[in-house]
Amino acid sequence: MSKVVHVAVGVVFRADGKILIARRPDHLHMGGRWEFPGGKVEVGETVQDALCRELLEEVAIEVQQLQPLLEVRHDYPDKTVLLDTWQVTQFSGEARGQEQQDIQWVSIAELDKFQFPDANQAIIDAVKANFS
Numbered sequence: 001m002s003k004v005v006h007v008a009v010g011v012v013f014r015a016d017g018k019i020l021i022a023r024r025p026d027h028l029h030m031g032g033r034w035e036f037p038g039g040k041v042e043v044g045e046t047v048q049d050a051l052c053r054e055l056l057e058e059v060a061i062e063v064q065q066l067q068p069l070l071e072v073r074h075d076y077p078d079k080t081v082l083l084d085t086w087q088v089t090q091f092s093g094e095a096r097g098q099e100q101q102d103i104q105w106v107s108i109a110e111l112d113k114f115q116f117p118d119a120n121q122a123i124i125d126a127v128k129a130n131f132s
């Protein structure tokens with residue numbers, strides 16, 4: 001069995017209630033799908049540290065306030081991920097894709113229009129249930 005990939009994922013809310021999504025570069029796992037920004041937790045790092053680092057690296061925002069939302073474990077054919085998902089309610093900076101990826105701010109109702117990796121359905125359901 002391969003080990004579980006621990007991923008820090010941020011559902012970033014802007015003051016107007018919109019959520020930040022980004023399109024995964026084509027060459028990556030789940031390339032071309034939309035995601036909530038984040039990435040793998042490195043050895044010796046807390047999940048909160050990983051989330052702050054990834055959001056700065058990927059979309060140039062500095063997290064100021066976060067709270068746990070849910071954990072989603074999902075088996076893909078080639079790997080198993082644990083999406084350790086946090087709600088980000090305060091941040092500084094203006095989001096921009098630092099890796100040439102498209103980003104968008106979308107309403108909760110609009111999330112259904114985008115194609116996310118399969119593991120994300122549980123996150124989207126939780127967002128709708130908690131924040132709609």
Ligand SMILES: Nc1nc2c([nH]c(=O)n2[C@H]2C[C@H](O)[C@@H](COP(=O)(O)OP(=O)(O)OP(=O)(O)O)O2)c(=O)[nH]1
Pocket residue numbers: 005007008009028029030034035036037038039040041054081083117118119120
């Ligand atoms: N960031 C993120 N990853 C997701 C989501 N949904 C989902 O299945 N994943 C999967 C895809 C990847 O297998 C894994 C995250 O890896 P990643 O490619 O973002 O990791 P990373 O930013 O650290 O990138 P790298 O250093 O490996 O290039 O989790 C999501 O909403 N956000």
Ligand SMILES: [Mg+2]
Pocket residue numbers: 037038039040054058
């Ligand atoms: Mg990433």
